[in-house]
Amino acid sequence: MPYVIAEACIDVKDKACVDVCPVDxxxxxxxxxxxxxxxxxxxxxxxxxxxxxxxxxEEDVPATQQQYIQINRDVFKGENPPHKPTR
Ligand code: SF4
Ligand code: SF4
Structure with missing residues (x-):
């Protein structure tokens, strides 16, 4: 089960997570x-x-933010998918 980014990242985007992910x-x-x-x-x-x-x-996403499980999946199938992070 993957990890999921939820609501608190919105407009924060400091990218501390990006630096430690071994598979980008x-x-x-x-x-x-x-x-x-x-x-x-x-x-x-x-x-x-x-x-x-x-x-x-994924299994620990708070009840009020469950929609982000699907959002993290669907966003890659949209017309304007997320890109490699820029610094
Ligand atoms: S470390 Fe920063 S960019 Fe990564 S999920 Fe948290 S707030 Fe968002
Ligand atoms: S660091 Fe990367 S591979 Fe590891 S749990 Fe986070 S997103 Fe997944």
Whole structure:
């Protein structure tokens, strides 16, 4: 089960998570970052790096933010998918 980026990342986007991901599966969108669910190896390295606790293992996403599981998946299928993060 992949890790998921949820609501708290919106407009924060400091990208601390990007630096520690061993497989570069965290991508940048307009408002927030997203984890590609098929590329994430479930290592957990990103979770403690996030200053606003936006990252959760899929099974631990808070009840009020469950929609982000699908959002992290669907965003890669949209017309304007997230890209490799820029610095
Ligand atoms: S859990 Fe590991 S592989 Fe998945 S996004 Fe986080 S750092 Fe990358
Ligand atoms: S560390 Fe957290 S707030 Fe920063 S970009 Fe990653 S998910 Fe977003």
């Amino acid at each position: 599966c965290i991508y940048e969108g307009e408002k927030m970052l997203y984890i590609h669910p098929d590329e994430c190896i479930d290592c957990g390295a990103c979770e403690p790096e996030c200053p606003v606790t936006a990252i959760f293992p």
